[in-house]
Amino acid sequence: MMRSKGSRLREFLGRLDYGGTFDLLQGKSLTVLCYHRIGAPDNRFHGFRPNFSASPRQFTLQMRFLRKFFSPVSLQDVLNWFETGRPLPRRAVLVTFDDGYRDNGDVAWPIMRSLQIPGVIFLATDHIGTNKPFLWDYAAYCFEVTKQKRAVLPLLGEMDLETSSCRYRAASAWVEASKRLPAGNRRLLLDALAVTLRVSPPPQAFADLQLDWPTVRRLKEEGLEFGGHTHTHPILTQLALPEARHEIITSQQVLCAQLGMPARAFAYPNGSAADFFAGHEDAIREAGFSIGFSLEHGPAKLDEIRQRPTAIRRLYVGRRDTIPRLFLKCLGAARVASGSGRGRQFISAARESSKQSESKAC
Numbered sequence: 001m002m003r004s005k006g007s008r009l010r011e012f013l014g015r016l017d018y019g020g021t022f023d024l025l026q027g028k029s030l031t032v033l034c035y036h037r038i039g040a041p042d043n044r045f046h047g048f049r050p051n052f053s054a055s056p057r058q059f060t061l062q063m064r065f066l067r068k069f070f071s072p073v074s075l076q077d078v079l080n081w082f083e084t085g086r087p088l089p090r091r092a093v094l095v096t097f098d099d100g101y102r103d104n105g106d107v108a109w110p111i112m113r114s115l116q117i118p119g120v121i122f123l124a125t126d127h128i129g130t131n132k133p134f135l136w137d138y139a140a141y142c143f144e145v146t147k148q149k150r151a152v153l154p155l156l157g158e159m160d161l162e163t164s165s166c167r168y169r170a171a172s173a174w175v176e177a178s179k180r181l182p183a184g185n186r187r188l189l190l191d192a193l194a195v196t197l198r199v200s201p202p203p204q205a206f207a208d209l210q211l212d213w214p215t216v217r218r219l220k221e222e223g224l225e226f227g228g229h230t231h232t233h234p235i236l237t238q239l240a241l242p243e244a245r246h247e248i249i250t251s252q253q254v255l256c257a258q259l260g261m262p263a264r265a266f267a268y269p270n271g272s273a274a275d276f277f278a279g280h281e282d283a284i285r286e287a288g289f290s291i292g293f294s295l296e297h298g299p300a301k302l303d304e305i306r307q308r309p310t311a312i313r314r315l316y317v318g319r320r321d322t323i324p325r326l327f328l329k330c331l332g333a334a335r336v337a338s339g340s341g342r343g344r345q346f347i348s349a350a351r352e353s354s355k356q357s358e359s360k361a362c
């Protein structure tokens with residue numbers, strides 16, 4: 001019986017010496033994973049579904065995989081290496097979360113703690129302890145509860161909204177199309193979307209999606225670390241530089257006031273190379289952040305981090321990431337696929353694993 005390319009690849013990966021292969025291909029590097037939300041949403045509204053990076057079961061398997069084959073490190077370990085030269089362990093991996101969702105503390109952190117895996121959450125400070133929804137969660141609510149079967153939507157034109165999967169696709173397409181618009185236009189478009197879909201989202205629909213400050217302080221006491229992710233989560237290149245600086249500085253001021261000390265690390269919203277530039281890297285240093293994280297495909301070579309500590313590469317983790325796919329990402333498969341590289345099978349696997357980034361939200 002002919003076996004598919006996918007099953008041959010899975011068999012190959014199942015027999016692979018993960019640690020040895022990583023050492024051979026990646027050597028002196030830091031693997032930084034970027035998650036958003038951990039959970040298994042049911043039929044009720046839980047926010048924008050593509051933001052769920054893994055179910056609790058998937059996440060547990062991934063953390064066990066890291067514990068077995070990698071060396072989980074804390075943000076402080078990375079800062080110690082950067083500032084004092086204290087060596088990082090072989091196969092160092094740092095687990096990070098963007099945005100500040102409540103499930104990071106309720107679901108992910110207990111799993112990580114049980115395996116003694118440190119972590120960092122990058123907070124969009126204006127959303128912590130409020131019912132203020134992110135754009136994508138507000139839009140997702142409108143799409144999930146609308147009774148409209150078809151609608152002519154701002155940005156997308158006429159869309160079929162008959163089934164929940166149609167509405168899911170429409171919500172994903174709308175969020176993708178809107179996220180690089182200037183902030184003022186996005187607000188107007190969100191209002192237009194709600195009117196078009198004949199939905200009036202009540203503020204309590206978004207209660208408890210985000211962490212609150214007492215919980216952040218408790219998690220910090222328990223060992224989680226926190227960093228900045230702007231105040232209101234704009235894509236920085238959509239703002240004039242003074243406004244972008246204000247976003248960065250405000251997030252640091254709020255973190256400092258709430259946690260009693262300045263945060264040391266920052267993650268750029270959306271995080272691709274098009275979403276920040278040198279002026280923003282200067283601004284995060286001026287605001288007191290020592291290092292910054294992008295969402296350019298990692299892992300990051302230690303030499304690269306030394307040269308440009310304000311743009312450390314990360315690996316975006318998404319719902320389709322089985323352990324073999326995650327391992328390919330850790331090997332730099334997506335980075336190879338987006339740049340140059342050799343080896344046909346590796347490239348095709350790399351392209352497959354890099355597709356994960358298509359559905360990322362922020």
Ligand SMILES: [Zn+2]
Nearest residue numbers: 098099269362
């Ligand atoms: Zn974000």
